[in-house]
Amino acid sequence: MQLSSVALRISPKGIRRFASQSNISKSDYDITIVGTGPVGLALAAGLQTNPYTRSLKVAILDNQNTMKIQDWNPTSYSNRCVSVMSRSRKFFERIGAWDLMRKERLQPFQHIIAYDGITNSKIHFDQPKDREPMAFMAENVNLQYGLLRSILKRKDLHQDKFDFLVPCNIEEITRDEHTNIPCIHTSTHGILRTRLLVGADGRNSIVRRFSKIEMPGWAYSSHGVVGTLRVSHNNLPSVAFQRFLPTGPLAYLPLPGDNATFVWSIHSELAKKLLGLPEPVFVKLLNAAFILDQVDLDYLLKMDVSKPDNLEKQLDWRIETKGRCLSSDRPPQVTEIVPNTRASFPLRMAHVEEYVKENVALCGDAAHNTHPLAGQGMNTGIQDAEALTNALSYAIQHGQDPGSMFTLQPYFKNRYFRNHVYLGTADKFHKLYAFDNCFVNGIRSLGMSLLDRSPMLKQAVLSTVAKGI
Numbered sequence: 011m012q013l014s015s016v017a018l019r020i021s022p023k024g025i026r027r028f029a030s031q032s033n034i035s036k037s038d039y040d041i042t043i044v045g046t047g048p049v050g051l052a053l054a055a056g057l058q059t060n061p062y063t064r065s066l067k068v069a070i071l072d073n074q075n076t077m078k079i080q081d082w083n084p085t086s087y088s089n090r091c092v093s094v095m096s097r098s099r100k101f102f103e104r105i106g107a108w109d110l111m112r113k114e115r116l117q118p119f120q121h122i123i124a125y126d127g128i129t130n131s132k133i134h135f136d137q138p139k140d141r142e143p144m145a146f147m148a149e150n151v152n153l154q155y156g157l158l159r160s161i162l163k164r165k166d167l168h169q170d171k172f173d174f175l176v177p178c179n180i181e182e183i184t185r186d187e188h189t190n191i192p193c194i195h196t197s198t199h200g201i202l203r204t205r206l207l208v209g210a211d212g213r214n215s216i217v218r219r220f221s222k223i224e225m226p227g228w229a230y231s232s233h234g235v236v237g238t239l240r241v242s243h244n245n246l247p248s249v250a251f252q253r254f255l256p257t258g259p260l261a262y263l264p265l266p267g268d269n270a271t272f273v274w275s276i277h278s279e280l281a282k283k284l285l286g287l288p289e290p291v292f293v294k295l296l297n298a299a300f301i302l303d304q305v306d307l308d309y310l311l312k313m314d315v316s317k318p319d320n321l322e323k324q325l326d327w328r329i330e331t332k333g334r335c336l337s338s339d340r341p342p343q344v345t346e347i348v349p350n351t352r353a354s355f356p357l358r359m360a361h362v363e364e365y366v367k368e369n370v371a372l373c374g375d376a377a378h379n380t381h382p383l384a385g386q387g388m389n390t391g392i393q394d395a396e397a398l399t400n401a402l403s404y405a406i407q408h409g410q411d412p413g414s415m416f417t418l419q420p421y422f423k424n425r426y427f428r429n430h431v432y433l434g435t436a437d438k439f440h441k442l443y444a445f446d447n448c449f450v451n452g453i454r455s456l457g458m459s460l461l462d463r464s465p466m467l468k469q470a471v472l473s474t475v476a477k478g479i
Contacts, residue, residue, distance in 0.1 A: 039069045039173075040412055041402075042194065042204035044217050046072040046176065048092075048150060049374035049391035050210035051157035055105040056399035058164055058172055062406045063399070067171045069202060071178040071194070072211075079154050080162070087115070087238045088149040089351040091263065091271045092388040093250075095145050097478030101396050102156070110163070111148070111156030117266050118143030119248045123339050124458075127255035128304050128446065131455035132339060133462040135472060143248075144472065147263050147271070150388075175199045183207070183220035191369050191413065192220070206413035208371050208398070210391075213360070215376035221367045227360025227379065230440070232258050233281035234382055235274040238351040239296075241342040242268070251341040252383075253300055254443040255307070259383045260299050262341040270342070272296065273382050275440075281354045283315045291318045292352070293344050294325040300341055301332050304446075357381055359437050361430060365422040369413035371398060377425075380433050381440045386475070390429055393478050397424045 041057065043050050054070050057063040070076075094102075094116075102108040120143055122135040137144040165172060179197045186193050192207040209217025218225065251262040258275030265271055274296075276284065284292060299307060306328050313321045360379040365372050374391030398421045405417035442454060461467060 037200055037202050038067075039202060039204045040066040041206045041208060042069040042071060042192075042202060043208045043210055044071045044180070044194075044215075045210035045212065045374075045376070046070060046074070046076040046154070046158075046174075047210065047212065047374070048153040048157065048388060049395050050208075051076075051154055051161065052101065052105070052107075052392050053208060053210060053373060053395040053398060054172060055107055055157050055160050056101070056395055057402065058161055059105045060399060060403045062403045065171065066406070066412070067173075069173050069175055069204065071180065071196075071202075072176045073179060074177055076154070076158065076176045077174060079151065079158050082151060082155050084115075084149075084151075086348050086351075087265050087269050087271065088151055089236045089238050089271060089348075089353055090150040091147055091265070092150060092153070093145040093263070093385040094148050094153070095386070095389045095478070096142060096476040098389045098392040099146065101392060102153075105157075105160060106163070107153075107156040107160040109156075110159040111152050115149060115152050115266060117147040117247070117264050118145070119147065119250050119264055120144055121249040122252065123249060124252040124254065125339070126443070126451075126455055126458060127253050127260075127307075128451050129455040131458045131462075133458050133468075134339075135468055137472065144476070145385075147250075147265055175202075180216055183216065204369075204413075205411060206369055206371065206402075206418075208373060209376040210373045210395070211376055213358075213375045213379050215372065217370065218362070218372055218376050221370040221372075223362050223364050223367065223370075223372065225360045225362045225377075227358055230275075230357040230359070230381065231278055232275050232357045233278050233354040234357055235272075235276060235281050235284050235352065235354045237272060237353070238265075238348040239270040239272060239344050240268055240346040240348065241270050242345045243342055245342070249341075251300070251339075255299070256304060256444055256446045257307075257311070259440075259443065261383075261385070262300065263385075270344075274299070275357060275381070275383065278356070280311055283311070285352055285354060286315055287321075288318050289347050289349070291322050291325070293347055294322060294329065296347075297344050298325055298329055302328055303332075306332075359433060361433050365426060366415065366418035368415055371418055371421060373398060378429050378433060381436045383440055384432075384436050386432060386436070389478070390432060393428075394421075394425050397421050400424075 043054055120137040125132040178199055181195045181197055184193050186203055192204050194202040207217055209215045211217055247264050253260045257277055261273045263271050358379050362377050365377050373394040380387050401421040402412055405412055410417045
C-alpha cells in the first residue's frame with residue numbers, strides 16, 4: 011500500500027517531465043527541406059501556414075546564406091526572371107507571401123504575341139481588361155524575398171519550429187543504422203536526422219543522388235542566353251513577345267518601366283558568340299533577331315565575331331532597310347543591355363521516374379527539367395510544393411508518418427502525369443519549330459493562323475495554363 015502511494019506520487023511528475031522535455035535531440039527533425047529557391051521556400055511556407063503541419067519540426071538547408079535576402083536592396087533588375095501564372099500567384103497569396111513581395115518590381119502582362127520566324131504567321135493571346143492579368147513577370151529573388159519574409163514573420167509570432175540552417179555544407183547523406191531514416195552529415199551543423207527529406211535543390215540535386223533515383227532525359231544542343239534590357243518608348247508594358255526561330259525561340263518579357271528581360275534559346279556554339287560580342291553590337295543583333303528574315307540572321311550569325319565592326323555595319327544597314335516595312339507587332343527597341351547581366355545556361359529535358367522513396371521526396375528542378383519556351387518551369391515546381399503540402403497535411407491529420415510511402419504516394423500520383431504531359435508538349439513544340447522544312451513550315455503556319463482565328467480555343471489554352479499544369 012505504501013509502495014502504491016509512492017508510485018502515484020512519482021508517476022504523474024514523471025509523465026509531465028517526459029511530455030515537456032522531448033527525447034528527440036535538436037538535430038532531429040520531422041521534415042528537412044534542402045534548397046531555398048522559390049520552390050523550397052514555398053513548401054516551407056505552405057507547411058508553416060497549414061493547421062495540421064505547422065506544429066512539425068522543420069529544417070531548411072542551403073549552401074547559401076539565404077537570410078541575406080532580407081536585406082535585398084537592388085539597384086537594377088536581375089537576369090533571373092520568371093512568369094508567375096495565376097495558380098502560383100494564388101498559392102503565394104494563401105501562404106501570405108504575395109503581399110510581402112516588392113510590388114513595384116512585379117510586371118503584369120495581358121497579351122502575348124508569338125510569331126513564326128520563317129513565315130511570320132502570328133498568334134495573339136489577349137486577356138480582357140476586366141480580368142486578372144495573364145501572368146506577372148518577377149525576379150526569382152523577389153519571390154524568395156516575399157517567401158522568406160512570410161516565414162520569418164510567423165516565426166516572430168512564436169512559431170519557432172522552423173529552423174533555417176544556412177549556410178549549410180552537406181558532406182554526405184546516409185541512413186540511420188537503427189531507424190533507417192535519412193542522416194544528413196554536415197560540416198556546419200553536425201548530423202541531422204529527419205523523418206522526411208525533401209530535395210528542392212535543383213537539377214544537380216544531392217538528395218536525388220542519395221536516393222538513387224534516376225533522371226532520364228537528354229541535353230539539347232542549345233543554351234539559353236539571358237540578360238536584362240533597357241528599352242525606348244515602352245508603350246507596350248503589358249505585352250510579351252516570342253519569335254520562333256530555327257535556331258531556337260527568342261522571348262521578350264516586360265519588366266516595370268523601361269526595363270525588360272529576354273531568353274534566347276540558341277545553338278551552344280552561337281551562344282558563345284553572343285556572349286563574346288561587345289554590348290552595343292549585341293544590342294543591335296538582339297533587335298535584328300526580332301525583325302530580320304531568317305536568311306539575314308543566318309548570314310549575320312556566321313560572321314566572324316572577332317571583327318565586330320564588320321558585323322555592326324551589316325546590322326545597321328539591314329535593320330534600317332527592314333525597319334521601313336515593319337508592322338506594329340514587334341517589341342520596343344532595345345537601347346541597352348545592363349552590364350554584367352548576360353549569361354547562359356545549358357538546356358535539357360529530363361524527368362525522374364519516381365518522385366518519392368521511403369523518407370524522401372523531390373520537387374521542382376530536382377524532379378524535372380524542361381525547355382523554357384513556355385515559361386512554366388518555376389510554376390510546375392510551385393505546384394509540386396502545393397501538392398506535397400496537401401499530401402502531408404492529410405497524412406498528419408490522419409496520424410500517418412510524414413516519411414512513409416503511404417503518405418507520399420498521393421503526391422507522386424498528383425504530379426507525375428501532369429508534369430510528364432507538359433514536359434512532352436514543350437519538347438515537341440521545340441522540335442516542331444527547330445525543323446526547317448517547306449512542308450512542315452506550311453502546316454505549322456496554317457495551324458498557328460487557324461488558332462489565332464479561334465477566340466474560344468485561345469481562351470481555353472489560357473484558362474488551362476492559368477489553372478496550373
